Amino acid sequence: MRGGVRVERQLRRLRWKLTAMFTAVTVGCLLTLAAVTATLDRRAEERALDADLSTRTAAVALTACFDPAVGRITVDDDSADSLVLGRPYLVVVVDWSRDPAGAVVYPARAPLGPPDLGALRGLRPRVGPGDRPVLTDLAGPSGGWRAAVVAVPGEGPVNAGMVVLVGDPAPVREANAELTRRLLTGCVVLAQLAAVGGYWLARFSMRPVVQALTRQEQFLAEAAHELRTPLAALLLVARGGLAHPARRVDAMRDTVRLADRLGHLVTSLLTRARLQAGTQRVDLVSMRLDQLVEQVVEDLPGADAVAVRAAPTVVAGDPDLLAQAVRNLTENALRHGRPAAGAAPVEVTVRDGLVEVRDHGPGPHRVGHGSAGTGIGLSIVRWVAELHGGEFMLVEAPDGGALATLRLPGAAARPTRA
Template sequence: MTPRTPAVARLHRARWAMTLLFAATTAACLLVLAVLAVRTDGRSRTDELDNGVSHRADGLARTMYYNGGVLHLDALSDDDLARSAEMLGVLHAPEHARPQIRYARDSRAALPDQAALDEIWQQVRHDQETVLISAEVDGREYQWAAAPVWDDDTIGAAVLVGADPARTLAAHTRLRNWLAAGCAALVLAAAAVGHLLSGRAMRPALRGLEQQEQFLAEAAHELRTPLATLRLVVEGGSTSPARAPHALDEAMRLIDRLGRLVTGLLARARLEAGTQDIELTPLRLDQLVEQTVEELPDHTGVTLTTDAAIVDGDPELLAQAVRNLVENALRHGGGTPVDVSVTPGRVAVRDHGPGVPAKDHTRVFERRVTGPTSTGTGTGLAIVRWVAELHGGTARLSPAPSGGTLAELLLPQHPAGASSRPSSTSHTPSE
């Protein structure tokens, strides 16, 4: 597993911070909505309970009447409001006397105690309208409504209707629990979605960092050999005055090569970043390969065979791909000769080394893969395939006849074909 760079680690930390921020914001919004919903539900249930007992008490009070100072309760026996009431009683109080239970549908024990009845009666006499009050029965609190029954101009009795709020409270508690569970689930879902979205948002940045790392590795791979060769040439010229002119010429050639390499690297970086499009021009592939091979410091072990071939391509990128193929063969061919051949639309490089296992023929073209035939940084052959695909072609490895490895760069041919140079040449590049 490739270790994370500090920049990548910072991006991952930023992703988790964005996820937490997204989840916290969602949690805060849901909390506000849940609190409002719980309070609204609590008020509505309380109002519904109060309205229910008040409606029954008012309706039953209108069915009762006084006649000659006698309270008639006949309507309570068959009234739907009386049957639907949870608890029902009638208070009656002669003038200047304490209220007494005149009627209890279930039992006297189902109604509030005398102290509570006194309080209810006093409030009804004071307000002269239906009143709401909470009173306990057997240690449980109930909601009561008391509606006055008029005897001419005075209140002679009161209808008392009660309801148990436990059922309403239980429903309210269930709603609160469901809201808590739902909000928790939504926060987790929001965190997951936030993590996914932040990951997608950071994907271009991570891809850019990866491309930067790849570019640095490829630049080091491309520049390491010519810089080392230039150092040897300069050291050789400085120690031997007789070799100084030749060393100077060789150094200038290597400097020119380094300039082309830097230009190619910059072009490739712009292409991969999407800030520049590749410009394909018709070029002689055979001449490009000849020049590239001749610039290699250890090209004496290379046998070159070329046919005239014209392709549409970028000369710097194609030269880089050819150079990587040949250097890979020289480095991993076990010191054996390397044969390079150019035919229309094809550059083939063959070494006579131990060969590459069949299972690695595709894998070695992946970036950062090291193996028997790949470079130490795992970039050389990856660059070859990238250049080939950029030109609409491909690169492949296969076993060579009689041993060794055959590496091929396949490119689409230019419509002009190879008519400009019918003959072929075979030679070993001179020093």
């Protein structure tokens, strides 16, 4: 009992460890996916902002030109205002012939606040000839800005000034932060679902282990029960022979009989263990079932107390396993059967893929209660039947006793009684 409790605790700890590992791996994957998604979204939004700034800066630059008559840059005010209307942008037109303090800002009420004139002067070395905007970062009073700069040609090779379109990336950052929060919320929910799913997955995947351990404990309990009685009887017979020299011959006979019984019992135990472990191969061959049953019964001690009625029957099966099953059924019937008046204690019938073993004992409801030598043997028979795709049944005969039926594929669905 203590061993079973200890194993159950170990299995419970293992189940929780598997659940924790599954949840940790899932959370790691979810966080990685969330981080990659947020990063890709931020980069995509930043590229979209840069593309919009470049397009609008080029459009504003088309409305700005150097007028030699007045010696300064002129801009179509309506066009400049309309290009930034409703957006967190501002246009700054800087004329090098004038003090940067006189830079023109569109719209007049800039949504981003006044630009840093020192920062504007620092952009001059970055502006080269041509009409392609240059993207750069720009310091502003409310944080970092993104700017697109394009030169305004003047007379000769020297630029007359520049057009700067400034955009605030704060909305992009806020949208990305909101996406990140939603992704993290989803990760938390999915992590909880993963923990629940991992627990049930671990429980389901460990079910074969639990079943194997249960079968092992059952096997050990049955083996101890099966071996205890014959070993005790063997010890009692041996001590009796030592204590009474006149009974040594009888004691030796009983010792041989008990040793033979133990040998068959150990063989049954090993067969069942191999079947459960999957190391026992099932080699199906075409064979005469009636001849196999007759040979098995003939080799049994007490075969004269068994009546065999066999019709020619061909089945596909493993001769060794089927012989073991028939031997277990017959030995069990001989051990627990009670002879009826004028009838053989055990009747074995073979027909249509059926092996029926009938005894006249107390019936199947009494077998195994207070008697040794039945649990392992009958469980072997059931395993053999399942391995052959057949069926094993143990029922009470109509007029008393037990009726054991081993049905192999191709046999009648309903067992017949001898």
